[in-house]
Amino acid sequence: MSEALARRSDPVNQWVTFRLGDETYGINVMQVQEVLRVTEIAPVPGAPDYVVGIINLRGNVVTVIDTRRRFALPPKQPDEASRIVIIEADDQVIGILVDSVAEVVELRASEIESAPSVGNEESARYIQGVTSHNGDLLILVDLNQFLNDEDKAQLDLL
Amino acid sequence: MKADRLARSTTGWQDQVLLFYLRNLLNQTYGQSEALPAERTDSDSVAASQPVLSAPAALPDWAQSEFQVVYFRIGHTVLAAPLTEVRRIERLDDSTRVTVLPGKPDWFQGLTRFQGEIIQLADTELLIGGKRSISLEDSHRHALLLNEGRWGLVCGEIVDMVRLRESDVRWRVNRSRRAWAAGTIIDRLCVLVDPRSLIPASRSKNLRVLR
Numbered sequence: 001m002s003e004a005l006a007r008r009s010d011p012v013n014q015w016v017t018f019r020l021g022d023e024t025y026g027i028n029v030m031q032v033q034e035v036l037r038v039t040e041i042a043p044v045p046g047a048p049d050y051v052v053g054i055i056n057l058r059g060n061v062v063t064v065i066d067t068r069r070r071f072a073l074p075p076k077q078p079d080e081a082s083r084i085v086i087i088e089a090d091d092q093v094i095g096i097l098v099d100s101v102a103e104v105v106e107l108r109a110s111e112i113e114s115a116p117s118v119g120n121e122e123s124a125r126y127i128q129g130v131t132s133h134n135g136d137l138l139i140l141v142d143l144n145q146f147l148n149d150e151d152k153a154q155l156d157l158l
Numbered sequence: 159m160k161a162d163r164l165a166r167s168t169t170g171w172q173d174q175v176l177l178f179y180l181r182n183l184l185n186q187t188y189g190q191s192e193a194l195p196a197e198r199t200d201s202d203s204v205a206a207s208q209p210v211l212s213a214p215a216a217l218p219d220w221a222q223s224e225f226q227v228v229y230f231r232i233g234h235t236v237l238a239a240p241l242t243e244v245r246r247i248e249r250l251d252d253s254t255r256v257t258v259l260p261g262k263p264d265w266f267q268g269l270t271r272f273q274g275e276i277i278q279l280a281d282t283e284l285l286i287g288g289k290r291s292i293s294l295e296d297s298h299r300h301a302l303l304l305n306e307g308r309w310g311l312v313c314g315e316i317v318d319m320v321r322l323r324e325s326d327v328r329w330r331v332n333r334s335r336r337a338w339a340a341g342t343i344i345d346r347l348c349v350l351v352d353p354r355s356l357i358p359a360s361r362s363k364n365l366r367v368l369r
Contacts, residue, residue: 023257071260115259116278118266127259130269130276137257137269137276 010110017105017138018085018098021073024133025098026105026140033086033093035101038078048154052097055084062086063155064095070146089143092152105138107131112140218340218352221324227343227350229317230300232283236317236348243305243353247316248272250299267312270301277303277310285311285356286338304353311353 015026016035041053041064052064064084068075081100086093115127128142147155218240226241256268256279265284270277279301283289301310322343327350329341340352 073260113276116262116266116269118262118278125261127261130257130259132271132274132276136255137271139257139259 010108012106012108015105015107015138015140016085017102017133018083019100019102020067020071020098021076024102024136024138026107026131026138027085027087027143029104031087031089031143033088036084036086036095038082038084038097041084041097044158047158048151050151051155051158054158055095057086057095060093062093062095063158064097065146067096067098087143089146090152092147092155094147094155096146105133107133115139217324217329218354221327221329221340224321224323226319226321228302228319229346229348230302231298231314231317232286233314236346237282237286237313237351238343238346238348239302239311239351239353241319244302245305246272246303248277248301248303248310250301250312270310272301272303272310275308277301277308279310279312280357282311282313282351282356286336286351302353304357306354307357309357311356 014029016029016032017024017026019025036055036057039055041055043053044051044063047053050066050069052066054061054063056062066075076099078097082097083101084095084097085101086095112129112131114129125148126142126145128140128145131138131140220240220242227238228241228244228247229236229238231237250270254270256270258268259266262268265281267279267281270279282302298315299312300314300316301312303310326345327341327343330336330339333339333355338351338353338356340350340355342348343350
């Protein structure tokens with residue numbers, strides 16, 4: 001009984017973790033549809049700079065976002081470990097290109113600390129929180145904030 | 159007062175100009191922005207009543223009695239911070255893992271863990287308006303962990319720790335600019351940093367557990 005109560009007040013969520021540069025990030029597993037190896041990504045002329053291109057996912061055209069550019073990290077050519085994580089955020093299906101996908105971890109809400117409230121840059125808004133995991137820090141990304149309204153409007157025009 | 163008497167006794171226009179300049183200088187230096195420790199005399203009741211001279215309200219609360227400061231180096235500069243605001247000093251070495259967050263300002267170096275606690279590292283040098291001279295690889299790096307906000311002020315070598323009295327410091331009263339500078343430690347001509355002002359309220363929000 002008390003365990004059920006604790007679970008309600010301190011829910012456990014699963015997070016898919018991926019690597020970008022030296023850091024590990026996590027996204028809510030409920031928003032991840034699938035993880036793909038990097039195949040052919042068709043560039044889109046005139047697309048915003050954070051768009052790598054588009055892929056054909058079983059007949060659906062999905063836009064792939066350059067997550068490194070989004071996070072202001074230096075560019076890197078995709079390699080064997082690179083993956084496209086297909087996510088759904090605010091009813092929009094997109095792919096995010098990451099260096100590698102690591103694992104799925106379970107985190108209690110009480111284990112997550114809010115992100116530092118510094119920085120006014122756009123990229124700061126989608127850092128949802130941080131937590132310690134396996135002796136390292138895991139940066140949790142709020143996918144619903146990953147694209148703002150302007151971004152979504154631009155992607156709709158592709 | 160002395161300046162006025164001297165003005166009446168001089169006749170040359172150079173003296174008048176010089177006196178005018180000196181009077182302005184005195185007013186600017188001690189009357190408006192940088193307050194000197196008060197040396198009150200009975201005859202100088204005007205000066206004694208001026209709030210800018212050793213006004214208790216202008217002093218940080220940690221400076222009301224004797225207090226200890228830690229002197230630390232930033233590039234070629236030595237600064238001091240009150241130890242009452244610093245709960246621990248940690249050394250940053252090659253094994254210190256700093257997690258860099260995207261979209262943060264330059265002065266925000268990232269997150270690290272000390273004794274299981276997540277600490278936000280701030281580059282002190284950039285916060286005070288300088289250029290970064292302490293690289294992330296610098297082996298003399300330290301972090302002054304502040305009491306509030308789980309912040310660590312990154313600095314270089316720890317120079318000294320000294321006990322001071324209120325009168326050892328020339329306190330700044332008008333801190334509308336460089337609010338982080340609480341005053342100057344007179345014998346070392348060293349700026350005493352007010353850590354709470356260095357990381358203003360808008361930046362100092364605690365890391366908190368999300369629910």
